[in-house]
Amino acid sequence: LAGSGTAVVTATGVATELGRIGQLVALAGERATPLERQVEGLGRRLIGLAVGVCGIVALVGILHGQPIGLMLETAISLAVAAIPEGLPAVTAVALAAGLWRLARAGALVRRLPAVEALGSTTVICSDKTGTMTENRMAVTHLVLPHRTLGIGGGAVSPRGAFSEHGAALDPRADPDVVRLLTAGALVNDASVEPQGEELRLHGDPTEAALLVAALKAGLDPAALARQWPRRREIPFSPESRLMATFNVTPAGAPVLLVKGAPDAVLARCALGEAERERLLERNRALAHRGHRVLAVAWRPEGWPEGERFEGLTFLGFVALDDPLRAGVKEAIARCREAGIRTIMLTGDQRPTAEAVGRELGLAADAIRSRVSPEGKLELVRALQAAGEVVAMTGDGVNDAPALVRADIGIAMGRHGTDVAREAADLVLTDDNFATIVGAVEEGRVIYANLRKVIHFLFSCNLSEILTIFAAILLGFPAPLLPLQILWVNLVTDILPAMALVRDPAEPDIMRRPPRDPRESLVTRRFGVRMLGEGALLAAGVLSAYFWVVGREGVGPRAHTIAFLALVLFQPFQAMHCRSERVGWWRLPRNPLIWVSLLALAALQWWATSWAPLARLLATAPLSPVDWAVAAAAVLWPVLVLEAVKGWGRPASRGVRSPHPGARGGGANDSK
Template identity: 35%
Template sequence: MTTQGLSSEKAQALLTEYGENCLPKPSRNSFVRLFIIQFRSAFIYVLLVAVVVCLILGQLINAFFISVVLLLNALIGTIQEYSAQQAADALADMVPQQSRVIRDNHPVVVDSRSLVPGDWIMLSSGDRIGADIDLRQSSQFQVDESALTGESISVSNKEQAFAGTLVTHGRAEGEVIATGINTQIGQIAKLVHQGVDTKPPLMQRIDQFTLRIAIAIVIIIALIFSLTLIRGADLSDVFLLGVALAVSAIPEGLPAAITVALAIGMKRMAKANVIVRKLVAVESLGSCTFIASDKTGTLTVNEMTIGQIWLANEHKYHVAGEGLAQNGLVHRHGHGVPVTVEEELGLKQLTLVGLLANEAHLVYNTDKIHADGDGVDLAFLVLGHKLRLTSELENHTQLTLFPYESEKGFSASVNNSPLGPQISVKGAVEKVMTMCSLSEEMSQKILDQTHWMARHGYRVLALAHGAGTAESDAFTGLEFLGLVAMSDPLRHDAIEAVASCRQAQIKVAMITGDHPVTALTLSQQLKIVSEHDKAVTGSELSQAMALNESEFDRLVATHRVFARVKPEQKMEITQSLIRQGEFVAMTGDGVNDAPALKHAHVGISMGLRGTDVARESASLVLTDDNFSSIVKGVIEGRIVYNNIRKVIFLLVSTGAAEIFLFILSVLFALPIPLFPLQILWLNLVTNGVQDVALAFEPAEGNEFSQPPRAPKEPIFDRLMLERVCISALVMGLIAFGLFAISLQMGVSEEAARNLTLMLMVLFENVHALNSRSEHRSLFVVPFFSNPILLLGIFVAQGIHIGAMYTPGLSDALQLSPINFSHWLILLATASVLFIVDEVHKKRWRMRANPNLGEPITDRRPE
């Protein structure tokens, strides 16, 4: 009953009239609101109290400049979060919901936002319905209406289907009657108040990490504050000391900087054809230890071509041509003359069954091929064109369609033919054989031929037919017609991608519904397994699960190829791998893959052939369905995590250095080394840009030569702790030494603070360069690979020098120009931090690998 649908011109006119088919977007924080939110922090409250107290004490300059710095900090945080928010919105639009409609007499897949009333839409299992639809035709059609009713039980609906609901089974066609705000769910949306987004787990852990640091620092401040007060210091001086300690220690910019790092990772992944639906998945993919991948379309190109045909009369045929090209002849094996269907009735019957039990659409125009549908169905349509059989379809009216569902493993149709009602079935060999009356000898011949085809890398389907009608798909007594061998070439970059995973110590498994011999052959070509390994079938998995969970885990742990796997078994495999301590990335495309995608640490859906429910269940979407894109995403994920560690290292170690400087000054009863205003200035100048700039660090080149990090590995591991302690001690101790020696030599407190502040600025700029790599020498890191960081350091240093010569600002900050000899001394002193960090990196590399010679080279992935 499929109609001609709308013309492109009419659809565009209706779209202009009714507008885009979408609901109002969830409200986002405006720039002004984000700015206000920056002040919702206990740390900021402390500084605001400091402003009030400064005003009470008559320290107007301090109050003014602390306020200015707070405003600048808030502005920087607002810009960071607003940019990250805009990036997330832009990337979310890159994974549109799609609908299959008739336009210009051809089925096409369109963005659901372009649906208009009057569109003729075709629905299949796994689709998220994009508009309210008046159903005109359906086959075993069931819909999950929980989005509207709250009831999760699928219901059969013969009259209407509503936007936002999910097709769980069958097929249907109908006319769009309402779009956008005029749909049932659109009316509900008017009444719904949008909630607040939940922070991803990584950001929650970062917040907890920051809070723990803050609590520890508050305790230290309280002790120092009390000690100084007991010594009889002036109350205003004690207060200023407490404020200075608080300002120096709190890494309030850390959450915003990490959000930016994740947003940058999202953009980079998008360029690698990996769209991130959940922000935390950026980092999670880089942590995966096991990738469980589909075969068809992910490791192969998903261009099915029928190459061999074997009939029940044991005649064998070779089919020439590749892909959708119809220029290919059919030869009987051992004969050089092309055959026609008139010469071989069995060949005609088999091909006709493949054309009838079919949902694809294929039209050859002079300048274009219109193709829509599953690759297997398209391959049969191509065969029908090669044998000039497509015109036969006019004599067969479809009565019932039993569409392909992965859990069934076959598709079928009942058609009225010139000879009466006829049942046509195509699907997995084991499934179709159970529907036919076969002798033991014939069954063995079929299995032998299937094994031969599968061993040569073919995907094998069986076809059968019979007279009569059927109310259900429990077919029996059919006539077995033959086997069809299809080839789906491996993607040219899949072998290299699997090798990269092996180098990175990431395990790879193939999970497919194909024949075990076919899956094993392709896996051996990909080098997922060796020639001595075997494939595990879904039935073997069921038997192991029936015994006990331990036996199932053992079977999963010792194999890398799983064939004839049912969709629910993908979830069981995922759970087994997680029990064994793996961090699992699972791919899927069908509605029944959703549980596995949900239960995996990282669910990856196919963007081209994936269903809407699979995409909604996944954390990541591959826009090209390509396994190599997963590998690129893993690299980007590892880069993001490394950059997050670099940001944390920079902020925590510089704050710790400032705290150490103050502790030493208190212990030795020296004046406060830096005023709160100077500390605020220092943090704004040295950390206001550099922390975010570190998030732009490119790949170091060794991401795939390292094993995956342990899923439970803390951010603050031994390496981080060593580096933070060493850097903080070096900066704090030397800065204290400079301050103490300057005072001992008779230099005024103001001049000593001026020199100490300049040294800290130099220290922290050098430290930003040290933070570019945890292991590699700065000498082998390409100097200009992160120009944003270099520009930030140059600008920060220039701003501080400029402040020395700026009237008003120099007085408020108690800054003055430094002579040439002091510059040389300070530069030489700051370089000590670089030398110490280089020595530590060298010792760490030698400790990790005693045979290691030069640092890791500057090799980068393509």
């Protein structure tokens, strides 16, 4: 803003409009994301598991005659093993990596857990204008009371041809056209300026389009504003759906100029019922073709008293087009395939909204017209009450409460307000709906990879516990020593886990239904599966351990080969954890797992060959035959697991029940 003026303060603080919005934001409240809820519940269960493991192993070992001190050390080490220490770090890395990939794609994340929450979204409520469309309004038709004119030239060009019935028309020679475009340029708060061969637009795109149309007709909006000075304004509001300005003509006569929704303006015009209905039908015809339609009227007889004005003279309709963004229709189809509903929100009238929705492949019940900011908040609450996980877009100050209330609030980076961006979880730098769908996919990938990491860490840690517990139960000493257990958990676990964090998306990631946000990270079925895998891996380790024990008894070599086998099966188990459905060889390549295999083999060779580390970990040198035995002990359990995966693929775990009550029209579904 620039210039000077005099203002009268009528309210401060919470009594102002911004104060009211602030109160709505505070009342909306923030909701914990699905990941925050899942990790919190998992942590509580792991604490109980660790305490139980510590007590049971110590008790069994002592009852079998093992030294009390050694068993206490072993039990404490196993309690450490029961809790995957690397999980918090891996979770942070996974979310940060997702944030980086999203930023490159045009989505800035303001809260890390929001990335995962977006992956569990079941409904995306998106504004039409600027998100599904380019927000490049252009006037394509002028509809006078008994004539229709076409305008060419595009949205940012100051030149464009006028035509009527296919014949060229000089707009400056037509007083009806000049009057309509003059009124549209004056009841207007936008501005334009030359920028090379095109125009640079400032302000509301719809109002800017009216100025561009006036320029195409040879009118100068800036000169008109000086010649017809504005004395007062009634701004647009969702309730009145029109804007009015009180101007003075070059001759000094007062005149009222009005533009707004066709039905709202026509209701204030001096028209007979038949004529009004004919014009409304013309408006509906334009809207059914996807045009945004504005009505323009004036009152040349002078200013009315107060803000209640009637008896206006209708000047005409202005039909505007806003092209769809490339890729939005395909993105909506991907959402449908992924089990995600898309709801289009617009302030346009119902026929316009339905026409655009048809172009995008949306059903009538997925369209909300004449939506207000308060209506967005009501819609979010209704959908959440029906069990949906809602992503909501917004760009205005008044959208902040809905953005805060939504599970994922998405603000526009180009045309959004600071208030909306502060309230949002995600900011789109390109204001593009397709970017939201890309973020949904990224969220699903992150959650899937976190499950892979949990699958890997828990199955490996359970194999350590079961290896030691089974050996002690059979009357043998623990195959692993306390420092070896800590080496496995604090050093070698992290490399395969980090490889799984960067695992590429499975090909069908966007053909699965949204997962239920109430589902635990570790369900009963998932836990039983990990326990079974841990038992099989433990059997592999014990097979190598007992191979040495059977030849030379318990000693450093037996401990070392068990230690080696336990570490080497980790990258192979990581390969198995890449998918619960198909073999790892059918998935996109992940070279990081092979890197982790080489790194772990090198670390274990170092742990057995470098004297200081070997003394610390109590390892013994191994022969090539020992390495071959350890490799065989590692491979046979993994081959069995892959064979079991091929025999019975698990059902999709993300299925949710539809919510018919949330699919119908809401309070803002204006017909």
